[in-house]
Amino acid sequence: MNILSLFVLIPVLTLGGLLLCGNTRQIRSVVATGASLLLALAIGVVIAFLNERAAGNTAEMLFRSDVMWYKPLNIHYSVGVDGISVAMLLLSAVIVFTGTFASWKMPFQQKEYFMWFYLLSVGVFGFFISIDLFTMFMFYEVALIPMYLLIGVWGSGKKEYSAMKLTLMLMGGSALLLVSILGIYFHSAGEGAPLSMNILEIAQNSSMPVELQRWFFPLTFIGFGVLGALFPFHTWSPDGHASAPTAVSMLHAGVLMKLGGYGCFRVAIFLMPEAAKELSWIFIILTGISVVYGAYSAIVQTDLKYINAYSSVSHCGLVLFAILMLNQTAMTGAVLQMLSHGLMTALFFALIGMIYGRTHTRDIREMGGLMKVIPFLGTCYVIAGLASLGLPGLSGFVAEMSVFVGAFQETDTFHRVFTIIACTSIVITAVYILRVVGKLLYGGIVNEHHLELTDAVWYERFSVIVLIIAIAGIGLAPLWLSNLIQNSLIPVLNQLNF
Amino acid sequence: MGYANFLYMKGELSLVAIIVILFIYDIFGSKKSLQYYQPTACILLLIHTLINLLPGSETVAFGGMYHATPMGSIVKTILSIGTLLVFMQANSWLKSEQIIIRRGEFYLITLSTLLGMYFMISAGHFLMFFIGIEMASIPMATLIAYDKYRNTSAEAAAKYILSAVFASGLSLYGISLIYGTTGSLYFEEIPAGLNGSPMQIMAFVFFFVGLGFKLSLVPFHQWTPDVYEGAPTSVTAYLSVISKGAAAFVLMTILCKVFAPLVTEWRAILYGIIIVSITLANLFAIRQQNIKRFFAYSSISQAGYIMLGVISGSALGMTSLVYYVLVYMLSNLAAFGVIAAVERQSGKIMIDDYNGLYGTNPRLSVVMMLALFSLAGIPPFAGFFSKFFIFAAAAEQGYYVLVFIALLNTIISLYYYLRIVKAMFINKTETPIEHFQTDAYTRISLIACSAGILLLGIISAVYEHLNDFSFGM
Numbered sequence: 001m002n003i004l005s006l007f008v009l010i011p012v013l014t015l016g017g018l019l020l021c022g023n024t025r026q027i028r029s030v031v032a033t034g035a036s037l038l039l040a041l042a043i044g045v046v047i048a049f050l051n052e053r054a055a056g057n058t059a060e061m062l063f064r065s066d067v068m069w070y071k072p073l074n075i076h077y078s079v080g081v082d083g084i085s086v087a088m089l090l091l092s093a094v095i096v097f098t099g100t101f102a103s104w105k106m107p108f109q110q111k112e113y114f115m116w117f118y119l120l121s122v123g124v125f126g127f128f129i130s131i132d133l134f135t136m137f138m139f140y141e142v143a144l145i146p147m148y149l150l151i152g153v154w155g156s157g158k159k160e161y162s163a164m165k166l167t168l169m170l171m172g173g174s175a176l177l178l179v180s181i182l183g184i185y186f187h188s189a190g191e192g193a194p195l196s197m198n199i200l201e202i203a204q205n206s207s208m209p210v211e212l213q214r215w216f217f218p219l220t221f222i223g224f225g226v227l228g229a230l231f232p233f234h235t236w237s238p239d240g241h242a243s244a245p246t247a248v249s250m251l252h253a254g255v256l257m258k259l260g261g262y263g264c265f266r267v268a269i270f271l272m273p274e275a276a277k278e279l280s281w282i283f284i285i286l287t288g289i290s291v292v293y294g295a296y297s298a299i300v301q302t303d304l305k306y307i308n309a310y311s312s313v314s315h316c317g318l319v320l321f322a323i324l325m326l327n328q329t330a331m332t333g334a335v336l337q338m339l340s341h342g343l344m345t346a347l348f349f350a351l352i353g354m355i356y357g358r359t360h361t362r363d364i365r366e367m368g369g370l371m372k373v374i375p376f377l378g379t380c381y382v383i384a385g386l387a388s389l390g391l392p393g394l395s396g397f398v399a400e401m402s403v404f405v406g407a408f409q410e411t412d413t414f415h416r417v418f419t420i421i422a423c424t425s426i427v428i429t430a431v432y433i434l435r436v437v438g439k440l441l442y443g444g445i446v447n448e449h450h451l452e453l454t455d456a457v458w459y460e461r462f463s464v465i466v467l468i469i470a471i472a473g474i475g476l477a478p479l480w481l482s483n484l485i486q487n488s489l490i491p492v493l494n495q496l497n498f
Numbered sequence: 499m500g501y502a503n504f505l506y507m508k509g510e511l512s513l514v515a516i517i518v519i520l521f522i523y524d525i526f527g528s529k530k531s532l533q534y535y536q537p538t539a540c541i542l543l544l545i546h547t548l549i550n551l552l553p554g555s556e557t558v559a560f561g562g563m564y565h566a567t568p569m570g571s572i573v574k575t576i577l578s579i580g581t582l583l584v585f586m587q588a589n590s591w592l593k594s595e596q597i598i599i600r601r602g603e604f605y606l607i608t609l610s611t612l613l614g615m616y617f618m619i620s621a622g623h624f625l626m627f628f629i630g631i632e633m634a635s636i637p638m639a640t641l642i643a644y645d646k647y648r649n650t651s652a653e654a655a656a657k658y659i660l661s662a663v664f665a666s667g668l669s670l671y672g673i674s675l676i677y678g679t680t681g682s683l684y685f686e687e688i689p690a691g692l693n694g695s696p697m698q699i700m701a702f703v704f705f706f707v708g709l710g711f712k713l714s715l716v717p718f719h720q721w722t723p724d725v726y727e728g729a730p731t732s733v734t735a736y737l738s739v740i741s742k743g744a745a746a747f748v749l750m751t752i753l754c755k756v757f758a759p760l761v762t763e764w765r766a767i768l769y770g771i772i773i774v775s776i777t778l779a780n781l782f783a784i785r786q787q788n789i790k791r792f793f794a795y796s797s798i799s800q801a802g803y804i805m806l807g808v809i810s811g812s813a814l815g816m817t818s819l820v821y822y823v824l825v826y827m828l829s830n831l832a833a834f835g836v837i838a839a840v841e842r843q844s845g846k847i848m849i850d851d852y853n854g855l856y857g858t859n860p861r862l863s864v865v866m867m868l869a870l871f872s873l874a875g876i877p878p879f880a881g882f883f884s885k886f887f888i889f890a891a892a893a894e895q896g897y898y899v900l901v902f903i904a905l906l907n908t909i910i911s912l913y914y915y916l917r918i919v920k921a922m923f924i925n926k927t928e929t930p931i932e933h934f935q936t937d938a939y940t941r942i943s944l945i946a947c948s949a950g951i952l953l954l955g956i957i958s959a960v961y962e963h964l965n966d967f968s969f970g971m
Binding site (some may be wrong): 069070071072073075134138139141142145149152153160161164165168171172175176179180182183296344 | 893
């Protein structure tokens with residue numbers, strides 16, 4: 001059996017195991033096993049991948065496996081990974097792992113909660129390993145629908161509204177995607193040749209004329225962009241993240257929003273390079289707005305989750321912005337930014353969930369001086385904040401550095417102007433991060449009840465520490481990671497510079 | 499003409515045999531032996547399904563009046579599986595006090611309409627087709643009026659029969675115009691005589707009304723919500739899937755075989771009808787409070803999606819259409835099975851009554867959720883695959899805009915399907931429907947439907963099997 005299929009199989013088996021569980025203890029042992037296996041598998045795949053590459057295997061996708069699925073339409077269950085997908089798999093595994101521990105204690109219906117959670121992760125992992133458009137799209141949609149119930153049932157605040165808004169907007173995105181997938185499919189080969197859903201084959205044989213690409217590229221880009229919080233389709237994100245339970249916010253902001261960036265890169269730009277070059281300016285404007293607008297919105301929010309959600313809009317906007325620069329450095333930066341933001345934002349949401357679980361408020365005006373009472377959580381919050389504003393040594397710095405260096409390589413006025421505009425987000429980020437850290441952690445204690453708060457317990461500490469190690473790992477040793485990624489960018493760049 | 503011709507009609511003959519056996523059993527069976535009536539009917543129908551499972555070869559009998567295709571026999575099999583499921587779900591209703599003395603008639607009439615659909619599917623001549631469609635419609639009215647002591651049931655039947663008669667009248671008028679302009683009613687001879695004159699286009703439009711009515715496409719849909727609401731739930735289930743599935747397939751074969759020369763015209767007509775059917779039905783479904791009315795509008799919009807397969811007119815379109823009908827049948831029957839069970843138990847049929855159902859009846863809620871997700875086209879359930887294929891069939895012919903509009907509508911439909919999911923899983927209520935056990939028949943049928951919803955998509959064999967026999971223009 002192919003090693004990559006295990007990424008789908010393990011969550012499915014976890015689902016099956018959960019179905020048989022009777023009490024909390026069993027549920028916890030099943031999910032802990034599932035999550036650990038996934039993390040171990042992801043680390044194993046990274047090592048195996050690096051070994052293969054070191055041994056001189058230069059194939060575009062490694063660990064390929066291909067099974068015919070729907071013969072009449074030539075749909076395959078086809079999997080394979082390059083450096084980018086490997087990195088994404090690792091990210092997802094880390095976040096599923098930490099998310100599992102962050103939701104160690106659910107108030108009710110824990111079994112159902114974890115079942116939906118693992119169904120979501122089936123979709124996420126499946127998406128990153130697929131190289132067949134149909135399979136990829138199927139997994140993409142599998143990842144969307146559990147969100148509705150996860151937010152609707154276990155969420156907080158105006159959860160029903162947020163859940164519906166999020167689901168409908170993301171499904172709207174996937175409706176656009178489906179049209180363009182069909183368009184790509186029916187132009188995937190020259191006249192008379194058999195059609196294909198395989199991304200690699202399409203990239204080679206695509207016969208789509210530029211006039212059609214001009215239609216399908218924006219559809220694809222917006223379709224994935226909705227999930228990547230592309231302005232003006234980002235409005236689901238703050239509401240959705242604010243209402244979702246902790247682990248779901250982590251997984252959603254940490255991984256699902258990356259599906260958008262990954263999809264834009266893997267499908268939109270890889271398969272329709274001509275239109276990507278022609279039309280990138282429109283989306284550079286939109287993502288530029290995302291980056292700055294998200295950051296400014298974060299300044300004025302008072303709810304911790306909203307602040308972080310808007311900051312996600314800004315950071316994910318930067319991912320798309322970097323991808324659209326269409327050069328190697330910026331794209332490397334985009335992938336690094338995806339990883340870095342995924343870990344960082346998961347850490348943020350985990351901490352916010354833990355703080356909220358203690359103070360029962362997320363309004364920063366009602367909190368203060370928490371560093372004195374919950375020093376562990378406070379310190380971790382500061383670390384997350386520093387990573388977010390790009391302190392050297394942590395992941396954010398490497399990512400933003402590469403993005404902006406890459407963006408500056410484009411020398412025409414248009415790119416320059418937008419790069420400078422996007423750069424200002426660094427300053428604004430510092431403003432909102434420092435404001436929150438100052439208000440929340442330092443100063444006097446606002447609410448007397450907060451004096452009795454207890455610091456993190458073992459499973460919370462565990463989940464947080466794993467994330468911090470990962471963030472520091474990227475920050476301190478970015479080189480192996482960017483090597484991993486860079487090689488994988490070459491096919492896309494070749495497509496762009498034919 | 500030899501009697502050998504009858505041998506080609508294996509499916510129809512075995513169905514007639516079942517009807518006769520059940521009829522005799524119902525009349526002469528002692529009261530004690532009649533308690534085995536339901537299992538007998540189910541087993542006979544199961545045997546009938548099994549012996550007709552293999553698609554035969556293409557045959558023409560009775561000088562072209564009867565034209566059997568392998569695809570047609572597959573559709574017949576699908577319909578008889580659906581009927582079997584309906585029989586199983588109807589059991590507890592048929593055992594209720596006022597109904598049990600008339601129980602036998604339900605099976606006889608249902609099977610008669612099924613026989614009518616068989617003739618419709620295998621017709622090679624417009625009169626044969628018309629006999630089939632009438633045989634499928636008129637007994638249906640008696641089924642709808644089955645709860646005759648309930649006013650809404652009788653009212654629904656009256657509405658149905660009046661609209662049905664009007665529609666078939668128009669259809670017959672269309673057929674007569676076709677005869678007038680082409681000089682033949684044989685499907686094989688008509689295409690040669692079609693030249694696209696205004697008279698023929700008018701004839702086509704009139705003819706189309708008859709099937710449009712059965713499919714309840716907008717603007718022939720007005721009867722649907724009232725009839726679905728008034729009819730006994732099992733009959734509604736039958737009406738919404740079996741009758742619709744047969745009509746969709748017949749429409750596709752006739753358009754591809756007979757009206758192929760008028761392809762530009764009927765494609766233009768269908769194009770408009772698809773858009774209004776899907777959109778209007780979706781918008782109306784949002785506002786419904788009664789779950790049966792809700793499913794009426796949902797079925798109108800599903801019929802619009804089915805038409806995407808018809809408009810393609812290709813082999814891919816036919817495969818996707820039959821596959822869509824199969825998946826839609828299983829999903830809708832799963833939903834109606836739950837509705838029927840809840841209605842029998844508590845008499846409740848409003849969407850708000852489903853609040854908190856998951857807390858008291860988790861299994862039924864999960865089945866309902868599977869059905870709704872499948873209808874909405876969410877993977878990994880079969881509905882996703884059937885929607886994808888039907889969109890692919892339309893996109894292959896270049897209908898990207900149409901597909902796009904249909905896809906935007908899936909978002910609206912997702913909204914209203916999620917309303918029920920929300921009621922069951924999220925909403926809280928003081929008075930949820932109490933926990934109850936469904937009878938064994940219902941349980942088996944719901945398990946069968948759920949298994950179909952879960953497996954049909956992931957296992958591609960069914961689709962590939964269908965693909966071997968499909969044909970286009």
